[in-house]
Amino acid sequence: MINASLQHFCNHVVLTGAVTGADVRTLMRDILPDGIASREEADMLIALERAVPKVDPEFGDFLIPAVVDFAVWGERPSGYVDREVAAWLSASLAGRDGPTPVGARIAMEVVREAHGSAEALMIFALEANRWTREPARPVRPPFALAA
Numbered sequence: 001m002i003n004a005s006l007q008h009f010c011n012h013v014v015l016t017g018a019v020t021g022a023d024v025r026t027l028m029r030d031i032l033p034d035g036i037a038s039r040e041e042a043d044m045l046i047a048l049e050r051a052v053p054k055v056d057p058e059f060g061d062f063l064i065p066a067v068v069d070f071a072v073w074g075e076r077p078s079g080y081v082d083r084e085v086a087a088w089l090s091a092s093l094a095g096r097d098g099p100t101p102v103g104a105r106i107a108m109e110v111v112r113e114a115h116g117s118a119e120a121l122m123i124f125a126l127e128a129n130r131w132t133r134e135p136a137r138p139v140r141p142p143f144a145l146a147a
Contacts (some may be wrong), residue, residue: 002040005031010048018054024062036070043092049102050095060102068109079115086121093128104128 009031013019036042045063049055067089072078075085089110093103107125111117 019059021056021058024058072113081117083118086118090124099128101132104132
């Protein structure tokens, strides 16, 4: 279930077309002081980063560790990313057009932080980071989603 305040925050940001540093501080202090609590919240924030044209770098600085903390330590088994969590996270980060640079960093940091990760997530993280370093390619490669 998504926090109503988070929904209101996302609606506001989409209407303004930007995530500012002040927005990020409000998000951290007032809306998600304890971090991300559900997959739905993580999905919403990942989608927000992709959807809004102007995103302050502070948002990525918040989003990366928040998603890593939730995916690695908030999901079960704690400290490990199993196939089911890997499938969810890969799909959320990939969206329709492949991951953003922040999404690619999230994938890599999850793999680094976890004691163990499903092989599919490791492959996704490597592919995502390779793609974000080579965005001039005319066609995006298909991203391996964890199954």
